[in-house]
Amino acid sequence: MRNREGDASGLALFAAELAAHRARAGLSQDELGSQISYSGSLVAMIESMRRAPQLDFAKRCDEALSTPGTFVRLQHHTRTTPLPSWFRPYAEIESTATQIRSWQPMVIDGLLQTEDYARAILAAEPNTTELELEERLAARMARQVILDRPGPPVLWVLMDEAVLMRRVGTAKIMYDQLLHLADMSRRPNITVGMVPLATGAHCGLLGAFAIAEDDTNRVVFMETPDVGVIAEHPPTIAHIAHTFDSLHAEALPRSASRDLITKRAEGHDRSD
Numbered sequence: 683m684r685n686r687e688g689d690a691s692g693l694a695l696f697a698a699e700l701a702a703h704r705a706r707a708g709l710s711q712d713e714l715g716s717q718i719s720y721s722g723s724l725v726a727m728i729e730s731m732r733r734a735p736q737l738d739f740a741k742r743c744d745e746a747l748s749t750p751g752t753f754v755r756l757q758h759h760t761r762t763t764p765l766p767s768w769f770r771p772y773a774e775i776e777s778t779a780t781q782i783r784s785w786q787p788m789v790i791d792g793l794l795q796t797e798d799y800a801r802a803i804l805a806a807e808p809n810t811t812e813l814e815l816e817e818r819l820a821a822r823m824a825r826q827v828i829l830d831r832p833g834p835p836v837l838w839v840l841m842d843e844a845v846l847m848r849r850v851g852t853a854k855i856m857y858d859q860l861l862h863l864a865d866m867s868r869r870p871n872i873t874v875g876m877v878p879l880a881t882g883a884h885c886g887l888l889g890a891f892a893i894a895e896d897d898t899n900r901v902v903f904m905e906t907p908d909v910g911v912i913a914e915h916p917p918t919i920a921h922i923a924h925t926f927d928s929l930h931a932e933a934l935p936r937s938a939s940r941d942l943i944t945k946r947a948e949g950h951d952r953s954d
Contacts (some may be wrong), residue, residue: 692760693731693817696740699756701729703747718742731813734760734820760820768910772894772903775912777828779835779894783926786890787842789850790859793826794839794866794874799859802851829872840875840929842886846946853950860947864940875933876942886929891922 704714704725711729712722720739727733735743740757744750776782784791789803800822804815828835849856867874877884891904902913902922913919934942 692756693734693813693820696735696753696756696760697729697731699752700725700735700743703743703749703752704729707747714743714746717746731816734816760817769905772892772901772910772912773825775894775899775901776825776892778896779828780896781836781838782892782894783838783840783923784890784892785840785886785926785929786845787886788848788890789845790841790863791839792822793829793837794863794872795822796855796859796862797823798855799850802855829866829869834871837872838875838926838930839873840877840886840926840933842877843879843942843946846876846943847949849950856950857947860943860950864943864947867936867940867943873936874939874943875930875936876939877929877932878934878942881932884929884932885925891925893919893923893926 704711707714709717710722711725715722715725718739719742724733724739728735728739735753735757737754737757740753743753747753782793784793789795790799792800795803797819801815801819804810804818804822810818829837846860850859863874866872877886889904889906891902893900893902895901899914900919902919904911904913904922913922933939
């Protein structure tokens with residue numbers, strides 16, 4: 683099975699290998715589930731590609747089926763192949779960055795999305811199958827592991843207040859997402875700043891971007907509806923960095939931004 687860009691489906695490969703190794707070991711789905719402390723129904727859903735495997739599941743399968751490293755590698759494949767080819771280079775840079783600055787005028791930044799919010803966003807793309815949706819969702823959520831690694835990056839996320847008001851999915855999804863956003867903003871390495879609607883026109887209305895850097899490199903990522911661009915040209919990076927600084931000047935302070943997020947969450951909580 684291949685996705686739209688011709689890559690072998692990560693979920694299909696994982697599912698086929700899991701079914702084959704389980705059968706070779708003479709185990710039913712329930713028996714394997716019992717050995718790895720997961721339900722047999724989850725094993726069945728992963729083998730039928732209705733659920734994406736998590737890293738812990740892959741590690742336990744390797745141990746139970748005596749396949750050291752096999753399912754961990756396949757699980758990594760499920761995370762990378764769903765990403766568009768034009769996004770993968772940036773995802774690699776993002777995974778090792780020491781600082782990330784992001785501007786989002788339309789949606790919550792992907793590194794701070796809940797699974798339900800991310801699913802609703804990804805499901806909105808036309809002609810997306812359930813398999814593609816699950817693969818892309820797994821890949822998006824896997825990107826967030828950088829926030830829990832030892833020595834996580836310093837993350838600065840600026841967003842327009844309209845992001846908090848646009849309902850993505852149900853009112854509950856939005857309520858949970860905004861509470862998650864407020865909670866993440868309390869981490870010492872994460873700053874979330876909101877540009878209030880009262881600001882009116884500002885320099886960030888033309889599109890989203892991110893600046894990722896480590897000790898030696900700095901790149902800019904800019905996304906359009908069907909492609910993304912990585913810029914490494916110093917004048918371009920300097921211009922985007924200046925734009926971010928201008929937006930930062932318009933944003934509410936950290937605590938006031940959190941208060942605004944919480945207020946907007948309560949509005950969704952009262953929604954139908």
